[in-house]
Amino acid sequence: MKKISNKVLSLFLTGIIAFATLAGCGQQGAKKGNETKKETTTASKKIGMIVSTLNNPFFVSMKEGAAKKAKEMGYELVILDSQNDAAKERANVEDLVQQGVSALIVNPTDSDAVGNAIKVANDKKVPVLTVDRKANSGNVVSHIASDNIKGGNMAGEFILEKLGGKANIVELQGIPGASATRDRGKGFHEAVDGKAGVKVVATQPADFDRQKGLNVMENIMQGNAKFDAVFAHNDEMALGAIKALKDKKVVIVGFDGNEDAKKAVDEGKLTATIAQQPDLMGSLAVENAIKVIKGEKVANEIPVDLKIIKK
Known part of the structure; x- marks a missing residue:
């Protein structure tokens, strides 16, 4: 009887150990599952x-x-x-x-x-x-x-309205290959090309950069191009052009509506900007x-x- 009891006790203890091991594995698996879930969520x-x-x-x-x-x-x-x-x-x-x-x-x-x-x-x-x-x-x-095409069109139409439908215009392009450069230029040219008394006298890239806008504008001026308006594909180039033009009376239109451009409009240095958000x-x-x-x-x-x- 004693031998049987010992055997039963041994089996009982073995069962407890096995259960504890399984429970521990289950908790560890759950923990890993939670960690995985947490990682996925993160x-x-x-x-x-x-x-x-x-x-x-x-x-x-x-x-x-x-x-x-x-x-x-x-x-x-x-x-x-x-x-x-x-x-x-x-x-x-x-x-x-x-x-x-x-x-x-x-x-x-x-x-x-x-x-x-x-x-x-x-x-x-x-x-x-x-x-x-x-x-x-x-x-x-x-x-x-x-809609950059629409924005370029707005800029062209504004310039023509401002100058009574006749204008010699300089275009400062953005980075060649950028869709904004292509689309703003397309909209602008749709507004001004083929109009009597309207001519784009210079088109040069200045890479959306203020300093390059200044340098390109100076080069255009040294080439003795006669113009009364500038359309820059962004405000940075327009602000650079303003420095080059100094007090020269020219209609200047930028694109973006950044804070420096808005200030320049308020001060009468920049004629207008096509404002994005x-x-x-x-x-x-x-x-x-x-x-x-x-x-x-x-x-x-x-x-x-x-x-x-x-x-």
């Missing part, structure tokens, strides 16, 4: 944003609008600066994909070159949205931007990136309103 709350350059008030405002919206919606936003370098842009995409972002917002340095960077994200199944400038290749789920662009980009992360449908094109600011 990843889904991280969005990457790549800006062409933060050496431009327009894109700084875009970044700030995006950061504010991300914070408001409880998402982490990692922002990298491409410094107008397509190679750095691709490296930035690789970095953010490696960090495990669940969506990527790209403001391209160049509409053609950015395609290679976007394909890096496409290969890793990371959805991409573009903002302000389009990508000419790669899979992009949504593009958030002003870069902070709203950034905000809408984040808002729609979150919709994509949640599996919601978004529009292929999301327009942001333009307005003309003049004194």
